[in-house]
Amino acid sequence: MAFYCKRCAAERSEASRRRRGIRPQRKPSVPVAAGMKWCPDCGETKALEDFPRTGVERHTYCKPCHNERGRETRERLYGGSREYHLRRRYGIDQDMFNTLLELQDGLCAICGVPNPEHVDHDHRTGAVRGILCFNCNGGLGQFRDNIAHLERAITYLKGHTWQLVLIHPGVYQVRSPTWERLPSPSS
Template structure:
């Protein structure tokens, strides 16, 4: 490649936007079709089946398509935080289960040792001191 193009970058971008608008009705429709194989109508139907809320946390008006990265199959519509959370855990049920166990088992507690002196303990890591100590 020579590095030379027939259009400057702004003109190239404008042509791409015009093409997406002409062929797909807009960038959102193009993105949904190219990436997930569904259009805005498919997105709206999934969202309607979910009651208009995130499939995980129930927040209203989610905008992110969740899909299986191995198969590409669309699973549902999620809010930004839930979609990002699944991505951070790499869609791994074992990692998510470990995170749930961690959250349920790490309730930090303040235990009074002497007047004005506390020990911070976690039920998962350290057994609270007995009453005799």
Template structure:
């Protein structure tokens, strides 16, 4: 038997067969550069280990999957690849589950781990939970920290440090974003409004005159 052996064959201690080296996975940590068990036995041992650890058996489609398509283990349907989200973490380049099933799994996970998508969103993006949100809103008197509108729902945070600054209404939160959180721009906007907006000026006790301090045009009759 030894004269038949060489660098092209190897024994598998699991099944006792003498097989070509192509039937063994590579393993650079072993002297011969090959895995201890043949591919079939290695797969069997790996599957047994997964069952022992409580990992469910991998499901496969009972029908052939045509090129350009993929089988979803959750809904059991074969769908075009366009129905699966792309990912670089999978060899196929696509997630295991189709878009609707992938979304449903995400919602279930957020409900199970965080009690809901709202709690997940707050903690994932701002580092606070609903309890901290409610506490901060109560400190503001239940209104927007800028305009005083009731029941604001938007968390305002410093984009440089990540620190939460307050709870704002949709308009005020969007306004700060449009001005890029820049105090200079906001101050210039205030100066601009004061200088161009028509205002009521007290000229005698109880008598007011509408005027604009600087430039500006009255709207045309056709506008």
């Protein structure tokens, strides 16, 4: 049981919003058809599919307006989407990223390519390990940070990489260290 009737409760809520500086709710000027929804930001009536889902219901604003509001919030609170991403995902800011990169002399911590842009972190603890280039970061991810898998990959590369072998002075042949171990097709 409510203390105020619906009309009085609505008036009190509206007065409270005004005192807090929240502007009045906009309402559509014409009734909205079934399967449609009105967006208060752009003032357009659109299909329900044009509004992002919030579980069972739909957001108040259409997708373009919803995305613009998100961009504006990220810019206002974090100074941009990069800063937002670094803080939310890794718990660091752009200054910390720049410090880590400076400690690595501006190079990828693994391959030494200049200007890496990807934060490497331990997936179990979330701790940031360093700054890597796209390929090195993806490679570690593909190996699931498993040292045993990486060691087997190194062993594989050492045994299967084609190399130049000197067979006579000035004459080289391209061979794999394991090539001689493979059975011939006629045997």
